[in-house]
Amino acid sequence: MAKLAAEGKFSGVVLLSHRGRTVLSRSYGMADREKGLPHHEGTAFSLSSAGKPFGAVAVLQLAQQGRLKLSDTVGTHLRGFAGDIAERVTVHHLLSGTSGLNTPDEDVHRVFRSREEVREYYEQWVRQSVPVAPPGTPTGHSGAEVGIPALIVEAVSGTSYWDYVQENILGRCGMTGPAFPTRPQWLTDPHIAHPYMTLADGSQVDAVRHLDKDSPDPDVLGKNPGRAFIDAPGDGGFATAPDLVRFARALGDGTLLDRPWAELLTGAKIPHSASSFGAYGMPVRIVNGQWVFGRGGGNPGVSASWNVYPYTGWVGVVLGNCDGLPLQEITGQEMQAITGASPGGGSGG
Template sequence: MDSDSERGIGRRRLLRWGGLAGAGVVAYGVSPATGRPGHAGTYKSQPDRIPPDTRPGGAYDRYIAKLAAEDRFSGVVLLSHRGRTVLSRSYGMADKEKGTRNHEGVAFNLYGGPFLSLSIVQLAQRGEVKLWDTVGTYLTGFAKEIAEQVRIHHLLMGTSGLSFPEHDHQRVFGSEQEQLEYYRQYTRQARLVAAPGAGSNKPGWGAEVAVQIVEAVTGMTFWDYVHEHVFGRCGMTGSAYYTRPQWLADEHIAHSYMKQADGSRVDAVRNLDKGSTHPGLAGQNNARNFVPDGGFVTAPDMVRFAKALYDGTLLDPPWADVYTSVKAPNFRGSPGFSTYGPPAHIVAGQWELSRGGIHPGSCSHWSIYPDTGWVGVILANQDDIPLQEIAGKQRQAITGTSPGGGR
């Protein structure tokens, strides 16, 4: 691995994704190691070329249309190059009862958003936290060994060594305060079962603990902090940590449709007594949270987030390096590398930052290719979406690799 790779996805290089093209430097195909054109990009001989598979009518577009026709996709896909939309497609219903169709401006329940770790790094930039501080520096009520040994760095890396009891997934929260108090008490039941930093994210990384550090330092709920310091700064006007009542009332928020044992799908937010039948989420329903986990985002807003991450809007250049740089091989059993933000992979000679996953009745995947300026977003609002397969097709369209390959 060259010296630039060892540093991770350097801010100096990331800025090339859009900011320098107008100054006569070609962003597509710039070498991350040397700064010279002609090394990193798959289409390095034609820096401005848009791969045909990414265009309307191309292979990726036809693939998504086929899935939708087979009732295997409901949602939005978007491909953007240097901030310009190349492909945007919407299928299915955002709210079947009201007859509202999915469209680019609809917000979907996001899995594994990058906003928590980003918030911590923002606070570190401002000198309000130190990444090597322990949990006990900011929070009380934890066992002594946790308070004194588990550090913020461990929480962000998934190497805290913490184990938590099973959540009460059947509980329906009636207010923000009730939900906040539940999680405050829940995290204090944590046990330290492995040495912090030992190299494994099992059996839990403690996101709820990191959330409470943000709240303790800022005096705001985590949701309010993200609204002001992330969504507000990026111009993500369609995205928010909406409450359950807002989810019911706002027609621009896609309802999540959970598959049931008889093959039918039910609206999660209108059927709090129903749960997922997915093996890893059995009985769960994210709408039981007063503020559902992950928040809600629109596809164009995720493109705005990508741009803001690299143009100084969210973090100063050195701190953007801290957020996106590779820290270690991925401990989660998949190829790639761990960062404080989304996992990083090397695909066809360029970096890919990506994260995906499922909530009951919804799923999401988003990818950022900082060397070439591509962003891919997949947002869906029903179960049984072949998310991994779609992500592979998206990667193939952008990079020219085989689905799931090139890493």
């Protein structure tokens, strides 16, 4: 990691924890270059897709309380969806990535100005989803499979997705970072890392301070994470590395979910390969005879990964705020160090 940092390919925090005790914690580079603020263990980073499991936990909390069932269809809780979605697609289909739905491309150039604008846009966006395969068919990263469960959480709980997750998940874990900061907070809070996005000419800019700049990366073409006023319901969020260790431990000790429900969250649902499976909101895999679960995420100037090794009590976290980080290689080495397996990829995006 020090070598990558010296080469300008990593700026961020790496943390390894064993049964709640920090074994390794290293910080490299700057959270805000303009203000000269270095990274430290208390720096909060954008999680991108690595925050999606928060939504799955929220749904399972409500299921544990008997307020919804995983067999409920979309129409049980939400109005206005076409019959082939409302009557056939279930909560289980959405959480497991098997809804058969496709969501149109987002307007990545839109600059949002309020929480209300973000929520309205993403509700209308997921309501444009259409069936492209029968329910039960793996459809992967469909926006509907993140956005519709968030709408169900709001309908059942009577509060916004952001407030529900803040109170019932992040707050309950004792997570201290700003969970869903708005862009004004991102600009002013010295504890939040700014994303440094690489442009076509190879230069890097602070995405939050340069909303007119686009990423040339084909995987995130035209995006700029700073344009979000707040992360979309069901997606993203911000956390420090110790926060993610607290979240991982809270999944296993009954703080967030009773044990059967926690096991349901991470239980293998859909086979992806010989030893990799889809669970609820995250991939799980068998590595050298033990289960590993977690989630990775990426955006222009954003890299995030957290992995949990429940058999041995290890948790690994990598959080970065610049492009060019070989995240899969790094998490593969993490898995090798912890499980003794040969390196081979990370926790998925």
